[in-house]
Each structure stands twice: as structure tokens, then as C-alpha cells.
Amino acid sequence: MRFDVSMLPDVSGLLVGIIGGTGDQGRGLAMRLASTGQRILIGSRTSERAASAAKEVAAIAGGSIEGDTNFDVASRSDLVIVSVPYEGHADTLAALREPLAGKIVVDCVNPLGFDKQGPFVLAVPEGSAAEQAASILPDSRVCAAFHHVSADLLTDPSVEQMDLDVLVLGDDRDAVRVVQALASRISGMRGVHAGRLRNAAQVEALTANLISINKRYGSHAGIRVTDL
Secondary structure (H helix, E strand, O other): OOOOHHHOOOOOOOEEEEEOOOOHHHHHHHHHHHOOOOEEEEEEOOHHHHHHHHHHHHHHHOOOEEEEEHHHHHHHOOEEEEOOOHHHHHHHHHOOOOOOOOOEEEEOOOOEEEEOOEEEEOOOOOOOHHHHHHHHOOOOEEEEOOOOOOHHHHOOOOOOOOOEEEEEEEOOHHHHHHHHHHHHOOOOEEEEEOOOHHHHHHHHHHHHHHHHHHHHHOOOOOOOOOOO
């Protein structure tokens, strides 16, 4: 079966929450999705910080963007993207287990460390950050996606489209299709089904290689899957 975006569900009416939406990646995803007409909620530990970020993003992207606490964003949203530092990943999700029950949760956290030799992959007891999310949120529909998207490109208004594919993983096929459709709304992106959640570790880890490529060549490298 060839990739055909027209076969994916219509997700334009979903209210998308971004936990960690005040960080560069979360802010960039908010900007890109809002520019497509997607309604966005930006989450942070404080509503004041979230509201400030939402105002800044709205000034660039337009559209419907609000800010609120992580808990309120998790409660109000139809789908939630988690874009937080790995150090706070488990604690953040544990506090949101109840409001995230029954919802699609998109984990885009890369468990990486950095030293003088550059980026390296951190060991995650559950196997990957996405699998950790699934273990903490047993009542949510956890998917993994958006790991290889450059925050610099996302937040640059002069970049009209993103030249990359987003690898989407998950055990709930319908949830995966929703996330594929969401990624495919962003100009230049395709959301590509890349397997079950147990395969998320190597997808997260590949980010370390991309960071090294970017440093070596002064680029913002992404991933394109051929022959689709």
C-alpha cells in the first residue's frame, strides 16, 4: 500500500495540547500546527508562562492558541503532544495520568545526554521514553512521533515548509493514523507509520546521529523515507 494522505482521518477539528509548549520544540510545533488552522493549547507548569508563550506564538502564526497549566491542558485537549526534557518526563506524566486517560498521547522526547564528545543515548529502563510513557499512562493511547524535527526550522517563520518525514509508532493503529494525519497537515511533512511502540528506542536514539550530522555540516538534517 502506497502512502496516501487522503486515506488518513480528518483531524482538523481536534484541540491539540502541547505539554512543554514553552520549549523550543513544543513552541515550534504549536506554531506550525496553528498556522494550518489547528486549535492549540500550550501547557506549562504555570498558566502565566503558558499564556505568555501562547501570545508570542499567536503573533507569528495566528490562529487559535491558548496557554494554561499542564493539568488543565491535559484535561481540555483531544490529543496531547509531550515535549519535555527527559529528566522531567516520568514525573510530568505521572502527575497527568488521570486527565490523559483515554486520550492519544504523542511522545516526542529524546532521552539523550551530552558530554565533550557530543550527544549520546541514555538507557531507559522501559526501553524508550515512549515505552516509559505507556507504562506510566496505561489508560492512554500512546504513540511516538516528531523526534527528528529541527526546533530551529520549526520556529523560523522564513521556512515555508518542512522537508522531512515524521516516523510515527504505536500499538493502537487508529491512534497512529490520527498522528500521521496531524503530522501531514504541516507543509512538507508526511506522517509515516514506522511500527509498534517497542521499536521506538532506535527512533529516539537516531536523534543523536542527526545532531552530530548537523554539527559537522552546519545543517538541520531530517529524515526522508524513500519509495513510499
